[in-house]
Amino acid sequence: MRRLLILLGLGLFCLPALGQVHEYNLDNGMKLLVREDHRAPVVVSQIWYKIGASYEHNGITGVSHVLEHMMFKGTEKHGPGEFSRIIAENGGRENAFTSKDFTAYFQQLEKSRLAISFELEADRMRNLTLPEDEFKKERQVVMEERKLRTEDNPRALAYEKFNAAAFMVSPYRHPTIGWMNDLKNLTVEDLQQWYHQWYAPNNATLVVVGDVEPDAVYRLAREHFGRLPRVDVPPIKPRVEPPQKGERRVVVQEPAELPYLLIGYHVPVLKTVEQEWEAYALEVMAGILSSGRSARLPARLVRGQQIAAGADAGYDLYSRQDNLFMLSGTPARGHDIAELEQALLEEIEALKNEPVGQAELARIKAQVVAGDVYEKDSVFYQAMQMGILETVGLGWQTMEVYREKINAVTPQQIQQVARKYLRQDNRSVTILDPLPLDGQQPAGSPTATGH
Amino acid sequence: MMKRLNWKIALAVIVILALTFTLARFERGDEPVSAGVDSSFEFQSWTTENGARVVFVPAPELPMVDVRVVFDAGSARDGDLPGLANVTAGMLNEGAGQWDSDQLAERFDDIGANYGVSVKRDMAAFSLRSLTEEDLLEQAMQTFATILAEPTFPHEAFNRVRRNTLVSLQNKKQSPGELAEDLFYRHLFGQHPYATPVLGKEESIKAMELADLKAFHQRYLVANNAVVAIVGDMDRPQAEALAEKITAKLNAGEAAPALPEVEALDEANRVDRSHPSAQTHLLVGQAGMRRGDRDYFSLYVGNHILGGSGFGSRIMETIREERGLAYSSYSYFVPQRVNGAFIMGLQTSNDQAEQALSLLQEVLTRFIDEGPTAEELQHAKKNITGGFPLRIDSNKDIVQYIAMIEFYGLPHDYLDTFNDRVEAVTAADIRDAFQRRIHPDKLLTVTVGNGSRSE
Numbered sequence: 001m002r003r004l005l006i007l008l009g010l011g012l013f014c015l016p017a018l019g020q021v022h023e024y025n026l027d028n029g030m031k032l033l034v035r036e037d038h039r040a041p042v043v044v045s046q047i048w049y050k051i052g053a054s055y056e057h058n059g060i061t062g063v064s065h066v067l068e069h070m071m072f073k074g075t076e077k078h079g080p081g082e083f084s085r086i087i088a089e090n091g092g093r094e095n096a097f098t099s100k101d102f103t104a105y106f107q108q109l110e111k112s113r114l115a116i117s118f119e120l121e122a123d124r125m126r127n128l129t130l131p132e133d134e135f136k137k138e139r140q141v142v143m144e145e146r147k148l149r150t151e152d153n154p155r156a157l158a159y160e161k162f163n164a165a166a167f168m169v170s171p172y173r174h175p176t177i178g179w180m181n182d183l184k185n186l187t188v189e190d191l192q193q194w195y196h197q198w199y200a201p202n203n204a205t206l207v208v209v210g211d212v213e214p215d216a217v218y219r220l221a222r223e224h225f226g227r228l229p230r231v232d233v234p235p236i237k238p239r240v241e242p243p244q245k246g247e248r249r250v251v252v253q254e255p256a257e258l259p260y261l262l263i264g265y266h267v268p269v270l271k272t273v274e275q276e277w278e279a280y281a282l283e284v285m286a287g288i289l290s291s292g293r294s295a296r297l298p299a300r301l302v303r304g305q306q307i308a309a310g311a312d313a314g315y316d317l318y319s320r321q322d323n324l325f326m327l328s329g330t331p332a333r334g335h336d337i338a339e340l341e342q343a344l345l346e347e348i349e350a351l352k353n354e355p356v357g358q359a360e361l362a363r364i365k366a367q368v369v370a371g372d373v374y375e376k377d378s379v380f381y382q383a384m385q386m387g388i389l390e391t392v393g394l395g396w397q398t399m400e401v402y403r404e405k406i407n408a409v410t411p412q413q414i415q416q417v418a419r420k421y422l423r424q425d426n427r428s429v430t431i432l433d434p435l436p437l438d439g440q441q442p443a444g445s446p447t448a449t450g451h
Numbered sequence: 452m453m454k455r456l457n458w459k460i461a462l463a464v465i466v467i468l469a470l471t472f473t474l475a476r477f478e479r480g481d482e483p484v485s486a487g488v489d490s491s492f493e494f495q496s497w498t499t500e501n502g503a504r505v506v507f508v509p510a511p512e513l514p515m516v517d518v519r520v521v522f523d524a525g526s527a528r529d530g531d532l533p534g535l536a537n538v539t540a541g542m543l544n545e546g547a548g549q550w551d552s553d554q555l556a557e558r559f560d561d562i563g564a565n566y567g568v569s570v571k572r573d574m575a576a577f578s579l580r581s582l583t584e585e586d587l588l589e590q591a592m593q594t595f596a597t598i599l600a601e602p603t604f605p606h607e608a609f610n611r612v613r614r615n616t617l618v619s620l621q622n623k624k625q626s627p628g629e630l631a632e633d634l635f636y637r638h639l640f641g642q643h644p645y646a647t648p649v650l651g652k653e654e655s656i657k658a659m660e661l662a663d664l665k666a667f668h669q670r671y672l673v674a675n676n677a678v679v680a681i682v683g684d685m686d687r688p689q690a691e692a693l694a695e696k697i698t699a700k701l702n703a704g705e706a707a708p709a710l711p712e713v714e715a716l717d718e719a720n721r722v723d724r725s726h727p728s729a730q731t732h733l734l735v736g737q738a739g740m741r742r743g744d745r746d747y748f749s750l751y752v753g754n755h756i757l758g759g760s761g762f763g764s765r766i767m768e769t770i771r772e773e774r775g776l777a778y779s780s781y782s783y784f785v786p787q788r789v790n791g792a793f794i795m796g797l798q799t800s801n802d803q804a805e806q807a808l809s810l811l812q813e814v815l816t817r818f819i820d821e822g823p824t825a826e827e828l829q830h831a832k833k834n835i836t837g838g839f840p841l842r843i844d845s846n847k848d849i850v851q852y853i854a855m856i857e858f859y860g861l862p863h864d865y866l867d868t869f870n871d872r873v874e875a876v877t878a879a880d881i882r883d884a885f886q887r888r889i890h891p892d893k894l895l896t897v898t899v900g901n902g903s904r905s906e
Contacts, residue, residue, distance in 0.1 A: 003602075039510075039512045039833045039844070040840060040843055040844035041840050042840045042841050042844045081762065081763070083773065084761075084762040085762075085763055088762070088763055088830065088834045089834065089837075090837055091834055091836065091837020091839065091840075092838065092841070093838065107843075109841070110837065110840045110841070111840075136775070137773075137774070137775035138775065139775075139776045140776075141771055141777070142778075144730065144775075144776070144777050144778045144799060144800065145778035146799050147728075147729040147730045147800065148778055148779070151728075151729040151730075152627055152729055152730055153626070154625055168680065241833060256625045257621040257625040257725040258621050258622055291560075292559070292560035293544075293556035294553065294556035294557045294559075294560040294561075294564075295560075299553055299556065301606075302611075302615075303553065304553055305609050306614075309615045309618040309619075310615075310618075330618060332611075332614055332618065333614045333615075333618055335616070359561075360793070362561070366560070366561055366562060367560060369563060370562075370563020370564070370581075370582055373513055373514060373515050373582060374565075374580060377513060377515070377845045377846050377847055378845050379845075401517045437624065437625060437727060447851075
């Protein structure tokens with residue numbers, strides 16, 4: 001306990017190199033967040049759009065991600081590939097990512113180069129040309145990406161089907177990369193509409209972290225982004241998942257070597273929960289199960305009973321909509337999926353029946369406190385955290401109170417959320433049942449590509 | 452979904468590539484890009500009492516320290532038991548000194564310290580990240596030192612680790628990418644110790660005994676075979692004390708012997724493996740270069756243009772941008788103790804595999820014949836030297852790079868001269884180096900996918 005006290009105390013002093021977050025609002029509704037970190041003469045700049053796969057509907061799934069690819073295919077001012085070329089020539093790195101709740105673009109540059117990134121991002125926020133021929137090639141590339149990530153990866157395929165079964169109505173049922181058939185039928189018009197509807201300054205947050213002066217960044221942002229027009233962003237329908245009434249089970253049969261198990265329970269997240277502490281209790285519960293090598297799943301199932309070769313728990317506190325509390329694992333040699341499932345469910349029952357021990361809880365909290373310091377080693381991560389929080393509508397300030405909220409979680413609260421949410425009738429289970437891999441399929445038969 | 456590189460694939464690549472990319476990280480460019488960049492962190496080095504080399508960079512901004520201990524104890528030292536280095540390294544925290552596996556885990560987790568281990572072909576690396584508050588650091592350090600020097604290798608844990616390694620091996624079999632890589636290394640390196648997968652093989656994992664692990668530990672995890680890298684909030688005396696503490700219990704031992712040279716392939720070779728996947732994974736290459744190679748800079752800058760820099764590189768332009776054939780396509784050198792691999796690769800739908808393969812070959816042949824254009828060379832130099840400040844923006848990265856530099860015995864002015872040496876490379880140097888070193892008529896080609904015949 002003494003160590004924990006030291007840890008808790010540690011977080012209280014201000015880290016000298018790191019500044020506070022400075023928040024600015026441009027007249028067109030764009031938000032700017034700046035944080036100083038003078039450890040290295042670099043800057044990371046990220047644009048976060050409030051748009052992602054969970055805004056999509058059947059028929060156009062994957063459109064956010066394909067549009068993300070097309071954002072590198074040129075504007076009237078800078079042709080296809082120019083963006084990357086200019087950043088590379090300036091010694092920078094750049095990339096982008098799409099998730100359920102956001103699409104984000106970033107550049108990492110030597111600090112004096114920030115204006116280059118702003119100029120290019122502001123230009124492509126409204127002036128993308130979306131040429132048809134580039135679109136057709138890029139759609140091919142994305143289909144190859146889908147094959148690489150999902151079709152040829154048995155666990156990813158199982159996860160995709162698990163999600164689609166666990167969520168019937170919630171847009172979280174769709175894969176971020178999109179269903180193959182939707183990708184095949186996507187048109188450049190779908191992208192144009194998506195782009196014009198969502199890529200607007202008032203639907204974006206600009207996050208800058210690095211060796212910068214906040215007011216100077218603000219002036220620079222105003223100069224480049226300030227003249228972009230505000231756009232009417234349509235309200236989105238909530239599409240809330242109806243309460244689950246009874247367990248759902250899905251078996252996925254695919255060529256694979258190993259079985260794989262996924263279990264999920266519908267739970268609220270920080271954005272949707274009625275009582276805030278519940279979300280933090282769920283977060284701590286995930287930590288009790290699988291944060292660190294001393295957590296319950298590695299200690300009890302991998303090392304103790306030796307039923308699992310690997311097992312994990314996960315919960316995404318910062319989703320935009322209700323999400324899942326997840327467990328997953330692969331059986332150890334000599335054990336099967338049924339035994340693994342049984343063992344995981346016993347861990348769930350234990351969470352309901354016995355309060356978590358003080359030492360265990362302290363361990364999780366210690367990791368959170370230390371993690372707070374470690375995270376500051378990466379400017380990219382700092383920016384990312386702010387971007388996510390702002391984009392899902394929680395506000396960047398949420399990260400400032402994280403440690404305090406985690407520290408306040410009690411063993412009784414963990415027990416309460418376990419009882420309330422980790423119920424059988426609220427559970428979805430998916431089992432990957434391996435089919436033989438070794439050349440059993442006649443050539444050309446629909447195997448992993450059968451969508 | 453990352454747009455450009457597939458991060459999963461890229462991660463595997465980047466881990467290997469870290470060595471290729473890293474060096475640029477330390478350089479201060481002479482051009483305006485990095486004007487005013489203060490890269491002069493203090494890179495200090497010394498040797499501990501029992502012979503471990505130490506490198507240290509003070510980083511006072513955050514109350515934390517990163518320690519990385521690297522031994523010349525990678526899978527190249529496996530001997531007749533592929534996977535031995537990896538299993539041994541993985542077993543260290545299953546019991547050490549007076550603590551069992553659970554207690555060791557708790558000793559780190561209790562104080563928020565992170566312990567990690569990774570084994571590659573040349574090295575076994577053990578890392579520790581801790582807060583620097585005295586009590587916490589003391590516990591982290593004591594535990595870490597005990598793990599390195601006094602593992603108890605409990606029998607039950609050994610059986611479990613072996614069983615789970617077999618599961619990992621099975622997992623690789625369902626991944627066409629990993630299958631392709633294993634085949635590539637096996638056929639490229641033949642009898643050389645680089646030929647076998649780090650994770651080992653089913654037979655060798657089953658055949659391994661505790662005595663093998665103990666002998667391996669005793670022989671290779673010793674001070675004279677180690678580099679200790681430290682980056683964190685401390686001064687030189689504190690770092691010296693820390694390095695002594697970490698290594699105090701290690702046997703002094705001896706450095707590992709030199710590895711045999713890699714023999715180049717004397718003819719082209721093709722290996723096709725059938726796999727029920729939607730894509731064919733394609734790897735093409737040959738033996739590449741070593742750390743400190745006299746052609747290092749010519750090959751490194753040349754490869755940047757060929758396929759090492761993602762967008763803008765010739766392979767990416769040809770395969771992805773012009774034709775949309777693949778999500779990821781690349782080339783890289785793995786500079787190691789002795790010549791590592793030179794690899795070009797991509798993944799594409801089965802029916803496009805042959806087309807993509809001939810394009811890869813064409814791009815390479817043309818690059819060897821003609822060398823880069825003046826413009827390409829200029830862009831590459833700007834990118835490499837200008838990107839320098841980005842590469843030292845976290846302690847985590849810095850500790851890896853300084854450990855690597857010391858491990859491979861690169862000269863201590865290596866960092867100071869790196870950008871100059873990049874700048875000094877000419878198009879003629881690149882063409883000359885590629886012509887002498889890369890032989891398009893003696894390439895190994897590996898395909899794994901549905902479009903291929905059975906091996």
